[in-house]
Amino acid sequence: MPKRLGPDARNEALTTLTGWKLVEGREAIAKRFVFRDFSEAFGWMTRVALLAESMNHHPEWSNVYRTVEVTLSTHDAGGLTELDVKLARAMDAIVG
Numbered sequence: 158m159p160k161r162l163g164p165d166a167r168n169e170a171l172t173t174l175t176g177w178k179l180v181e182g183r184e185a186i187a188k189r190f191v192f193r194d195f196s197e198a199f200g201w202m203t204r205v206a207l208l209a210e211s212m213n214h215h216p217e218w219s220n221v222y223r224t225v226e227v228t229l230s231t232h233d234a235g236g237l238t239e240l241d242v243k244l245a246r247a248m249d250a251i252v253g
Contacts, residue, residue: 159238170242184236187228198223214240
């Protein structure tokens with residue numbers, strides 16, 4: 158099981174992630190992705206879903222038209238881990 162990041166490691170990881178914020182009241186990070194249209198948003202979600210499945214690490218997310226709200230936390234570990242940071246970086250890279 159992945160280890161939770163301590164406060165210093167969490168803060169350091171956030172400095173390397175663009176647009177990701179700590180979620181108030183829980184050990185998680187979140188970001189809003191806005192695309193040109195629904196098709197682009199859904200295509201991105203599909204690519205991320207395939208990656209998340211291969212990592213066995215799944216995001217909390219919701220989609221309304223062209224906007225995708227994402228929250229990442231490792232439930233098995235009870236908080237934020239390096240897996241979340243890795244998936245956040247991959248999500249950003251898939252956007253391009």
